[in-house]
Every structure is written in structure tokens, then in C-alpha cells.
Amino acid sequence: MGRRSPQSILKRAREQALREKRVDACLITHLPNVRYLCGFTGSAGVLAVREGKRAFFTDGRYTTQAREQVSGAKIVTAEKNGALQAATEWLRENVKGKVGFESDHMTVAAHAHLVKTSKLKLAPTSQLTERLRMMKEAEEIRIIRSAVLLASAVFETILPDIRPGMAERSLAAEIEYLCRRLGAEGMSFDTLVSSGLRSALPHGVASANPLPRKGFVLMDFGVIVNGYCSDMTRTVHLGKPDAAARKMYDAVLQAQLSALGTVRAGVETTEVDYAARNTLEKAGLAKYFTHSSGHGVGLEIHEPPGLRKAAPAPAGKRQKPDRLEAGMVITIEPGAYVPGQGGVRIEDMVVVTEDGCDILTPTLKDLIVL
């Protein structure tokens, strides 16, 4: 894991170069990509890749760590001007042609500085390493599964503590504390807890508001284990749910199950989204489903592919959606958010297989009434 051959990036780079620009080397600055390609987990490192040769650059704080972690690349500790500067000097000496940089990640300021000082022939590249990262290896799936199981165990443990009157923020804090106690390195993102009318905010950050006597409590959280993220959402109900609340929950659950039912290698991502959206449409809730149906997860919480609605074709062109491939790890997370009433989201993580999917999240999805 994390020891990809430089050729594979260059191959991707060249595939894309056929359509765009040819590059002879890549400057990898986005840290999750650096980690994926050479194993380095620190916060300052740059990887330069040329056919048959690669070099990793860091600063004095990370010399020891780089020696322990980095494989398949020469390790260079930058003297005074930093890792990026050292990497560009190496590229200038080792590469004659174009050097691709990660245009999705490099800041305008860093790019302007490189243009001014490096004398490299820079060419923007997009998603080269990210496309490689979409398909997870068995070892990566094993780690992701352990992260998912840890978060699910926390959900089960926290249920008896969820009570009316407790602040959303306290519940989020309890969740995060338990996750750390059980061995999480950190959270994949700030835990979302939204309750009552606030549950109608699809991305409701936990507030100081108390949980209501009666209403939904939506919890969306994930942990990091060995660098890999998990992501899950469950929505429970405090007090006896009325008919409208039950109807909403059931519709979202059906949408989630029908989206799950479409997942397999070869299917277009828009088809999975359509399954969820169409089910909610039948329940009259499609207009309250205001986000995508899911996303890839790995070293980052949001990775390609995105499971979005089919984009309206721009004049004459049909934009091709991604197709699912075996080994992708994605979330399936439809929701409905009705202002003045409340919201529901149900989110699982799955591994795409040739004939379906392996659902990683073991937590039950029947409505839990507390």
C-alpha cells in the first residue's frame, strides 16, 4: 500500500496529456497524494516523479520520520529554502520537458512564485493521483473497515446517553471522546449533530441547543484510523414519532436501500443517485434532498467519485459520469430536510464489487426511538 510505481502516475499523466498537455514529470504537493505514493505521513513534504526516478523532499523536522516511512524515493532534506524549492531545483536538473503540477491544490501564490523562480515548464494536471486512489487495495479496505467498525461501536455505545435537554455540542463531544478512547487518531471532520427543527439543516454543525423532547437527532461522524477515514450518519427519534416523521424516515430508508441496490462495478454514478432521488420523488420528498447521494472515502473524507445527479448537458456535449469500479469505497447517503419539520439522513460505507457491494457499516437502520 502506498508504494505505487512512478510509471503508473506518468501513464495516467500521459493518458490525460493526449487530451491536454504532455508532461515528463510530476510535482506532487498535496499531502494525501504524497502519502499515498511514498508513505510519508508528516505535514511538510513534496514528491518529484520522473520516469524511473523519484525524490522526496522535506525539511529538518522530518528527516528521521522520512527515513522510517518513505520508500521508493531518494530522500532529500532541504537546507534553507524549503521542500518545494529543493524539489524544483531537482526537477530542473533532472527533467528537460514539461513538469505537471497539481492545479487542484497549488495556491495561486505558490504557482506565481514557481513561475518566477523555477524556470520549469509547468503544466497544470488534475486528479492524476486521486484517480489512482479511487480503487482501494485489500490492505486499504481492511484499514477502512476497522475505522468503520470503530465508529459503529461508538454509535451503539452512545445511544443510551442521548436525552432531551442535553446540548447538541455535548453529544458531539461524547461521540468524539469515545472515538478517541477506542483508538481513533482523530475525527474525519467535525462531528455533526442536529436535532429537532435544526435537523432540517443538511450540514448542521452541533450547536448549544438542547435536544428536544420530541424530534429527530441526526448524527454524522467519522474517525481516522491509520490515516484512513470513515463516515456514517444515523438519525434517531426522541419521543414517539408522529406519522409525518415516520413517513419521512421510511422514505429516506427506502431511498438508501434502492441506491445500495444499484451499486456494482460498471454502473454510472448518476444511476445510483437517480435510484435514491426517484424513490424520494415518489414520496414527494425529492425537492428536500439537496445534496449528492455519496462520495468516495479514503485518505480524505471526500474523494472521487462523486455520486451526483446527471448534469444537464452543455450545448452539444454529454458529460460522461464516472463509472463505479470494483475496489472503490463510497458512501451512500440520501436525506430529506423539510424546513419547519426536520430532517433525516442515513449513510453507510460500502466497497464496490463486481456483482454488487459489500456494506461495511454494520449498524441497523430501523428507526430507533429513544
Ligand code: ZN
Ligand atoms: Zn457523513
Ligand code: ZN
Ligand atoms: Zn459522507
